[in-house]
Amino acid sequence: MKIAVDAMGGDFAPHEIVKGSIEAQKELGLEIILVGNKTQIENELKKYAVNLEKIHIHHTTEIITNDDKPVHAVRQKKDSSMVVGLNLVKDGTAEAFVSAGNTGALLAGSLFQLGRIKGIDRPAIGAPYPTQKGISLLVDAGANAEGKPRNLLEFGVMGKIYAEKVFGIENPEIGLVNIGTEEGKGTEIIKQAYELYKKTKMNFIGNVEARELSRGVADVIVCDGFVGNVVLKLTEGVAMTIMDMLKTQLKKNFVSKIGAMILMPSLRNFKKELDYTEYGGALMLGVNGAVIKAHGSSNAKAVKNAIRQAKSFVEHQVIQSIVQEIERIGDENNAD
Amino acid sequence: MKIAVDAMGGDFAPHEIVKGSIEAQKELGLEIILVGNKTQIENELKKYAVNLEKIHIHHTTEIITNDDKPVHAVRQKKDSSMVVGLNLVKDGTAEAFVSAGNTGALLAGSLFQLGRIKGIDRPAIGAPYPTQKGISLLVDAGANAEGKPRNLLEFGVMGKIYAEKVFGIENPEIGLVNIGTEEGKGTEIIKQAYELYKKTKMNFIGNVEARELSRGVADVIVCDGFVGNVVLKLTEGVAMTIMDMLKTQLKKNFVSKIGAMILMPSLRNFKKELDYTEYGGALMLGVNGAVIKAHGSSNAKAVKNAIRQAKSFVEHQVIQSIVQEIERIGDENNAD
Known part of the structure; x- marks a missing residue:
C-alpha cells in the first residue's frame, strides 16, 4: 500500500x-x-x-x-x-x-x-472523541455549520461504517446530540432527523445529552458541524483548564509538592488517556x-x-461500505 | 426585602x-x-x-x-x-x-x-459559568433552541447589564460563540448578529471559540439556547469524567494512594473551584x-x-437597567 x-x-x-x-x-x-x-x-x-x-x-x-x-x-x-x-x-x-x-x-x-x-449530499469531518469507555466517533466535527435532516442521517451512516470497520464495534450505537433525551426535543431539523433515523435499521439510541458524551454514551455521536466544533473545542479547553488548575493547586505548598511528586507517574498516565496523539486524526468522510x-x-x-x-x-474498504449502506437504506425506504 | x-x-x-x-x-x-x-x-x-x-x-x-x-x-x-x-x-x-x-x-x-x-423579544436563561479567571455569564443557557439575530443581540444586552450590575464588571466584554474567531464565520444567523453587535457601543469582542470559554475569554458568552445547553452540560460532563479518571488513577497502587492522601486538601480546594453551589443559580433574563x-x-x-x-x-435594579439599555440601543440605531 x-x-x-x-x-x-x-x-x-x-x-x-x-x-x-x-x-x-x-x-x-x-x-x-x-x-x-x-x-x-x-x-x-x-x-x-x-x-x-x-x-x-x-x-x-x-x-x-x-x-x-x-x-x-x-x-x-x-x-x-x-x-x-x-x-x-x-x-x-x-x-x-x-x-x-x-x-x-x-x-x-x-x-x-x-x-x-x-x-x-454533504461530506463531514469524523473525529475520534476520547471517552471514559474508549473512543467514540463524532460526526460532523466542523465541515458544515448548517445542514438538513438528511445530512444528519448521512453523518450517522458514515460514522456507523467507520466505527464498525475500523474500531471493530459490532452494530455501533448512534446518538443524536440534543438538549434533552426525549423525542420531540430540539430544533426542527433535529426532530426531522430523529424521524429519519427511526425508519432505518441502524442501532439508533435516540437523543443524547452533552453531559453524557465523555462517559461514552454512544459509539457514534451525530450533530451538525457547528455543535461538533463546539463539542471538540470545549472538551479540549475544559480538560486543559482543569489540568492547569490542578497543577496550580499541587504547587501551592511544600506538602502538596511532595504529594504531587509521588503521584507523577499516575498523573502522567492520566494525561496520556486524554492525549490526542494516541487517537490519530480526523476523517474526511x-x-x-x-x-x-x-x-x-x-x-x-x-x-x-x-x-x-x-x-x-x-x-x-470504508468507502465501498458507505456506498452499500446508503444504497441499502434507500432500498429499505423504497420498500416501505 | x-x-x-x-x-x-x-x-x-x-x-x-x-x-x-x-x-x-x-x-x-x-x-x-x-x-x-x-x-x-x-x-x-x-x-x-x-x-x-x-x-x-x-x-x-x-x-x-x-x-x-x-x-x-x-x-x-x-x-x-x-x-x-x-x-x-x-x-x-x-x-x-x-x-x-x-x-x-x-x-x-x-x-x-x-x-x-x-x-x-425572547427571554433567555443566564447561567454563571466558572472559568480560570472567575465567572462569566452564559446567555442563553437553554431557553430558546433556535433564534433570530436580534435575539442573540438581546442576550448580550441582558448579560452585559447583569455582569455590570451584579458581578460589578465595568464595561463587560461580550463574545459570540462561533466556530472561528474571524468575522464572517458560522451560520447566517450568527453572521447577522455579529453585524448588529458592531453597530452598538457595547464592548463586543467578536467571535470566541469554545476552546477559550473556560479560560475566561469573555465576561458575557452569547449563543443560542441549543449551543448554550451543550456548553453547560458538556463542561459539567467533562469535568466529572476527568475527576473520575483521576480518582481511578490515584487508587491504582499503594504509593499513589499515599500521594493522594497527602494531596487531599489541595484536591478538595480544586473541587471547590468547580463547585456549582458556590455560584448560585441561573437567571430568567x-x-x-x-x-x-x-x-x-x-x-x-x-x-x-x-x-x-x-x-x-x-x-x-437589573430589570430597569435592561429596559434603559434596550431603549438606548434603539435610539442609537435610529440616530444613524
Whole structure:
C-alpha cells in the first residue's frame, strides 16, 4: 500500500512529519510518498536510517498555510503539497492522503479533487472523541455549520461504517446530540432527523445529552458541524483548564509538592488517556478517497498514528461500505 | 426585602430548601416567604431556631415535578408552589422568586405570570459559568433552541447589564460563540448578529471559540439556547469524567494512594473551584420580574447563594437597567 503524506502541513512540518512517516513505514510495512519541498525533505531524511525503496519524495513548490482562505488556496496553489497529494490519490498513485495542514483547505481540496461518494449530499469531518469507555466517533466535527435532516442521517451512516470497520464495534450505537433525551426535543431539523433515523435499521439510541458524551454514551455521536466544533473545542479547553488548575493547586505548598511528586507517574498516565496523539486524526468522510487530517500540532507519534488510521481506512474498504449502506437504506425506504 | 422561595422544588426539597432559606434570612437580613405544603415546611422549621417574624409560609397544595411537561404543568397546576410563588412577585408581595424546580416550567411560568420586559423579544436563561479567571455569564443557557439575530443581540444586552450590575464588571466584554474567531464565520444567523453587535457601543469582542470559554475569554458568552445547553452540560460532563479518571488513577497502587492522601486538601480546594453551589443559580433574563433558578440538586448552601443572588438582582435594579439599555440601543440605531 502507498500512502501520500503532506510533508509541509502542520506546526512541526517538515521534521515531525518526516520522522513520523519513517516510523510508520517501518512499523506498518507500507510505502510512503512524502509530498513537499524536495530539499527540505531530503535534509530531514538524512537524519535517519531510511529505506529509500519504500520512502519516496514528490516535489512541490507551494504551501497552503493556516492563514490561507481554504477555497481560494486550493484553487490558486495548484502545486501545493496538499493539492498535489490529493491528486496522487485521485490518479491512483497513492491509496490515501494524510495531512496536518489547514483543515478547511483539506476539506475543500478533497471535495474538488476527489468529489463526493455517490449518495452522500454533504461530506463531514469524523473525529475520534476520547471517552471514559474508549473512543467514540463524532460526526460532523466542523465541515458544515448548517445542514438538513438528511445530512444528519448521512453523518450517522458514515460514522456507523467507520466505527464498525475500523474500531471493530459490532452494530455501533448512534446518538443524536440534543438538549434533552426525549423525542420531540430540539430544533426542527433535529426532530426531522430523529424521524429519519427511526425508519432505518441502524442501532439508533435516540437523543443524547452533552453531559453524557465523555462517559461514552454512544459509539457514534451525530450533530451538525457547528455543535461538533463546539463539542471538540470545549472538551479540549475544559480538560486543559482543569489540568492547569490542578497543577496550580499541587504547587501551592511544600506538602502538596511532595504529594504531587509521588503521584507523577499516575498523573502522567492520566494525561496520556486524554492525549490526542494516541487517537490519530480526523476523517474526511463522504469524499471519494481516503483522506486523514492529523492534528495541526502533530508530533511524529501523532503522524504515525494518522498513517496507521489511513491504512486501516483503506484495508477495511470504508468507502465501498458507505456506498452499500446508503444504497441499502434507500432500498429499505423504497420498500416501505 | 421579601423573597419568595419554592419550598417544594429540587431534589432535596423541602429540607435543604428550608435550611438554606433560614441561613439566607440570618445572613442577608431579609424576609423569606416559603411557598409550599404548610405541614412539611413547619416540620422542617421546627428543627432550627428560626425568627418567625422574618420567615413566612404561604401554603400551596400542588407540586410541579421534573417529569411534568412545562407549559401544561404551569397551566394546570394553578396551586403549585411554583405558579403561586411567581404570582407573589406579580402582585408585589415578594420582590423575587427562587426555585430549584423544573427549569422549563419555571421559564414558561415566568413568561405567563410576569410577561416580558418591554423591548425584549425572547427571554433567555443566564447561567454563571466558572472559568480560570472567575465567572462569566452564559446567555442563553437553554431557553430558546433556535433564534433570530436580534435575539442573540438581546442576550448580550441582558448579560452585559447583569455582569455590570451584579458581578460589578465595568464595561463587560461580550463574545459570540462561533466556530472561528474571524468575522464572517458560522451560520447566517450568527453572521447577522455579529453585524448588529458592531453597530452598538457595547464592548463586543467578536467571535470566541469554545476552546477559550473556560479560560475566561469573555465576561458575557452569547449563543443560542441549543449551543448554550451543550456548553453547560458538556463542561459539567467533562469535568466529572476527568475527576473520575483521576480518582481511578490515584487508587491504582499503594504509593499513589499515599500521594493522594497527602494531596487531599489541595484536591478538595480544586473541587471547590468547580463547585456549582458556590455560584448560585441561573437567571430568567428578560421576564418582567426577578426569578432565579437554583440547581436541581441544590443543597442548603446553593439555595442560600441563589437567594443572595436574587437579592442582588433586585438591589441593582437589573430589570430597569435592561429596559434603559434596550431603549438606548434603539435610539442609537435610529440616530444613524
